[in-house]
Structure formats: C-alpha cells, structure tokens
Amino acid sequence: MGRANRAAWTGARSSLEHWVEGVLSRLGEEPRAAGPAPAKARVVVLGGGTGLSTILGGNPALPTWPDRAPAGLAHEFETIHVGVCTTDDGGSTGELVRRLPMIGIGDLRKVLLAMVDRAALARRYGPDAPAAKIIQRTFLHRFGARAPTRAELRDPVRVLDPALRRACPPALRSALAGLTAELAPWLEARLRVPGHCLGNLLLAAATFRGIRSPRTPTRAELDRGLAAAAAAIGVPAGHVRPVTAAPGTLVFEYANGVVAAGQARAARVRRGCAVKRVSIAFAGAPQAAPELLARLRAADLIVYAPGSLYSSVLPVLLTPGVVESIRANRRAVKILGANLWIQEGETDMSFREESRGFWVSELIEAYGRNVPGGIAGLFDVALATSLDTVPGSIIRNYALEDKHPIHLDRARVAALGVMPVEASLFSADRWQRDSMIHHDPARFAAAIRTVYEGLAGRPRRAARRLAAPRAVRPAVGRGPSACARMDAVAAALAKKSIPSAGLRRALDDFFWANPDVPPAHLARFDGVRIVPDAQWARSREWDNVLGYYEPATRRIMLHEQALARPGLLAPNFAVALGESLLGRYVARKHWLEETPGANVRAYEIELRPPAERECQLADPELRAYLRLAQMAPRAGAPRRYFRPVPKGTGFLPCGILFGLVYAWMLDGAYVPALDYEMQILQWPAARLLPYQVRARVRHRELVRFFRETVFRNG
Incomplete structure (x- = not known):
C-alpha cells in the first residue's frame, strides 16, 4: 500500500472503520447486518487458546453456549479451515504430553467444540435431541481429584447427570463410545490419571487407536483420530487441523538473557522482564500439515486469531512451511486480530520501552523479531478493540487484578506498513451484566467480513522486499518430547535412594515443572x-x-x-x-x-x-x-x-x-x-x-x- 494511504491511517478513523462501526451498530436488530448470507470467501484462521475458539463459534466453556444462537467466523463465512497451535503443555493437556508422545490437543478440543454444526447434529441425531449440550458437557467434564473409571472411558456419557444421559440419542452415545473403542492396556493406564478433561481423553484415545506401544502417532493416524471425533460431534471433515503432528516445546528467551522452556511455565514463572523471542524444540522432523499449507496458498482471507502472542499464534508461524505459504499468497487479505488484554508472563512487559504495558505495534514488532524475514507479506490489517465506550470503573477493576488493555497506537502501526482498524468488538450486554470485557464472536466475525469486503477488490500488490535475515536464535530446533524426557527422569529417579513415595512423586513433579533440567543432571x-x-x-x-x-x-x-x-x-x-x-x-x-x-x-x-x-x-x-x-x-x-x-x-x-x-x-x-x-x-x-x-x-x-x-x- 502506498505512502499516502499509510499517512491517512495515522489520523482520525478511516472510512473503512466507520463502515465497520455502522455494521456493528445494527447487529442487535439485524443479526446478519454484515451480509444476508454467509460470505463465499475461502478463509483460513490460525491460532490457539480460548481466543481462537471464541471467534470461531463462541466460547464453548460458557454454560449457556448450547442455548445461544450460533455466531462467529464459522457462521459468517461458508468455508472455514483452521490451523491450530499444538505446543500447549498446561493443565490436562500437559498431563497428557507428560505421559504420552503426542502433540498438545487441548486447543483442538476447544476448536472442535466451537465448530460444531448444529444443523448437522439435528440431521444425524434428531431435531429434538439436546445433542450440543450433551457433547459440550461430555467434552468439558473434568474429573478433579479422582481418575476416570474404565466404564467412564468406554461409555463417556456416564459422566452426565441422569436426566441428560437419558436424553442422549443412542447413535450419539455409540459415536462417543466409539472414540475409546479398542483401548490398548498401555494407553488406558496412562489415561486414567486424576484431573483430566474428558474431551482430551477422547481425542487422545481416538488418536492412539490401533497403536500397540508408546510412540508418536503419524500424521495419518492423527488425522484419522480427529476425523472420527469431528464426525461424532458434527464438525465438517478436514476443516480443523493441528498445524503439525510433531510434538514440540516452546522455548522463551527473555531480555535478561535467560532461556526457559515450556508454555505453561512462561505464564507461571514471572520473570519480571520482557520476552525477547521464542523458538520451538521439536521432537522429530517438523513439517506443517500439507493440506493446511495448500489452504493458505489458496485462501482469500487469512485471519490470525486474538490470543497469546508467544504461545498461540507465533508457534503456528514458526512451524516450517506456514510463513512461506502465507507469503506466497499475495492475493489474500491478511488480518491480525490484536489481543484485548496483556498476557501475564508474555506481554505484561514491554520489550521496546523496558516497562510494564504493551501496544498493538509491539505485537507486530514481536512477529518481526521472531519470524524469519520479519513481517513482510504477513499482515495487511491490525484489528483492535476500541475501549472508548467502556466505563473507567471496569478498566479499574481489571487493573486491580493486574490486567491491562493493549492499546492501539495508530501512528506506529501505520509506520510498520499495517492498516490500523479499531472497532467495538466486545459485547455491551456482557460488560453491563457481568462487568467483563471479551471479544464477542458475532461482532468480531462481522468486523472481519466487513474489512475483508472493503479490501478484497484492491489492486494486487507487489511483494515486499524481505530484509536480510539477522543472526538470531534459530526459530526451530530439535529436542526430546516432553514424554521422552519424563520417561528418562522417571528411570533415573527409580535408581535413587528416596525416603518416601510421596517425596518421589514430588520430585517427579519438580522435574515436570522445570523442563530445562535435562535428565543428565540427575546423574551426579x-x-x-x-x-x-x-x-x-x-x-x-x-x-x-x-x-x-x-x-x-x-x-x-x-x-x-x-x-x-x-x-x-x-x-x-x-x-x-x-x-x-x-x-x-x-x-x-x-x-x-x-x-x-x-x-x-x-x-x-x-x-x-x-x-x-x-x-x-x-x-x-x-x-x-x-x-x-x-x-x-x-x-x-x-x-x-x-x-x-x-x-x-x-x-x-x-x-x-x-x-x-x-x-x-x-x-x-x-x-x-x-x-x-x-x-x-x-x-x-x-x-x-x-x-x-x-x-x-x-x-x-x-x-x-x-x-x-x-x-x-x-
């Protein structure tokens, strides 16, 4: 885009932004204010975490999700394909990758739920069955301090309350039970652990089906397992893909020189300084899903979902093949969904200003520091949330919890060659009712569609000249999977004289919580x-x-x-x-x-x-x-x-x-x-x-x- 256009972005709101706000202002009375029917554009969405699932089809973790009208990108566009981050290692997902040689699947579970097609459920299980609620409650069920029983793994709807279990159509009950059919004894032992989310267990069981001993599933086996889960819950086949089948560990490099591994650990361990860059240590040869790369090259619209900068979107872009496919597509409109709030342990400290706080331009600059070749060919638009109408009392309440918004700095964003677009992307009803500010899936999707339709007809741009690569830490490295490392740790601890089983478990937890400690450090x-x-x-x-x-x-x-x-x-x-x-x-x-x-x-x-x-x-x-x-x-x-x-x-x-x-x-x-x-x-x-x-x-x-x-x- 030309210098004159960029100059216009630095001042008052653009005509495109006024158009977006006009569409959003009518959504309350016209649910399809952005267009009478879903747009026919070919769309690829990249990211991870709750931000990704929310903008696709609403947050499935909300109790009212099954009863709400479907909303989000999956309902604003005819064709949506999603590339999902696979480096999550916290919570139930972390307990799985701790014991199984697999990718992190927690974000896949969230996205699959968000992409449920209610019409497909009605056709398969009947129009009167509460299929969406049954699927939601089953996939989100957590076992707490106890481990799942064998009966619950083999018949997942047993975890539901009796009334909902009785309302479950036999075909749906059979489809969910089919995900854990033929459960290998070695796998069952590693799944029956306290604290798990049942949906994660179902996806893991489907992924490892037919694998007789612990090993990483091939891409074909992974795709087969996810396809079975998608079919059972009414998600279009092949529309949700992990960005890679290779297990990987995020590695954070901080401004003080410390390098530390682990996504969940980055949020837990407060370094008190900014993240400089991230990389991924993959177990095995990393390669993005070929089908996802093909979709990126052919897309009309590429959306980077709001979410954790360093642990949701960047891991996707650092996977070999992804950035090259995005840059090869010079026709697509590419929109970065800016985060609404800072992320503790990631964007709570400014690398540029060496202080607390963060700006939208710093999100873009972080991509420039981390992605080989910088931001060239990656972003056309940065879509940020306007907080102009939010009462100061709500912002203050968030500040008391040490949560601060990421503000749009128009001039800096424009200077980076990215068009700033600011819009009211949160639900006014929710902040008035719950005093909470989150992206509203309908408003976000309508804004994305409006921006896309406003820019899709522009002349084809020449490719930007890429800056010479700098000598930085490689974005991709090799290392053992979390499971392989913990197996080595367990083998080493088994040879030690430790006075109690409780202390042995506590030490195993210590080594899991500190993935930088290599098993070799137990030898002394x-x-x-x-x-x-x-x-x-x-x-x-x-x-x-x-x-x-x-x-x-x-x-x-x-x-x-x-x-x-x-x-x-x-x-x-x-x-x-x-x-x-x-x-x-x-x-x-x-x-x-x-x-x-x-x-x-x-x-x-x-x-x-x-x-x-x-x-x-x-x-x-x-x-x-x-x-x-x-x-x-x-x-x-x-x-x-x-x-x-x-x-x-x-x-x-x-x-x-x-x-x-x-x-x-x-x-x-x-x-x-x-x-x-x-x-x-x-x-x-x-x-x-x-x-x-x-x-x-x-x-x-x-x-x-x-x-x-x-x-x-x-």
Missing part, C-alpha cells in the same frame, strides 16, 4: 536424605538454604523444614541439585591467615585433578565458572583459586553461588534475594553508575555461562 547424586533440625550441621554463615549436596555420600541433603510447608521443597532442592553438578571438584578449602594489620583475608580452594572430580563441567568450563565467581587463579599453582574478602563482609562461596544461580535460572522466585540483584540486567548501561555497569557485565556473563554451558540452551 545417588539419593535424597531428610535431615532433622537437631542433626543439621551445615553452617549458616553464608546462606539460609535448606538443601545442599554432600559430595562424600553423593546425597542431596534436605532440612526437614523443606518438606514442612508447600513451596519450600522446589527452591531448596533446586539449589542442591545445582550444587551436585560440581561433584567432588574441591580437594581442600580454607581461609588464609591474615597479614598482620591488613583488613582483608583470602578464601582459597584447591581443585581435585579432573579425573577425580565427578563434575558435570569439563576442566576449561569449571575454570571459566570460577573466574565468573570472582575466584582468581593462584600464580604458580594451577589448581588453586582464591578470593580476597574484606574483613567484616560476606560473600557467596563458588559452590553455593552455583546452586543459587542454577535455581534462579529455573525460576526467579526460587531465590528472591538473587532475583533482586539480577534486576540490574534489565537496566540500560547508560542509566547505571560505573561500578554497576561492571556488575551488570559480570551478571550477564554468568547468565550466558549457565544458559550455554550448564543448560546447553545456547
């Missing part, structure tokens, strides 16, 4: 011992950590208080686990006698010969770490390192420091005092005093060492 300790307070012999001169590694016994020692209160085990075990990687590296440590009259003493260690250390670090790596820990080599004694310490002051010995930094890399909340000190990494050098600049450089090098050498996340 032989067991765990719980130490009563009266027998706790560790000096508290330097720290108050309730866990440490004892090289002589190869045991992790935990103070009994570490198990007394929830939340104490993980940080203290993490510190001790980190210390264990150093093994028996020290032959001797001592304080040198003070020089008479001097106000300084020296802490000195002597290293064992490399063959005796049992250390995770090679000799050059260990020596590099000691220098970062401010230990200086002793002249003429290559295995001795020392550090001068002013009298009356303290310091962190290199072993304790290693454990603390190891734990901090996993979760800043594990070591609050160190997390406070590491905040200096977020400050530009120009704002710091000279001694702080030196400390910042040292901290950054320490983080780089742990990232690249200890965790191998370079």
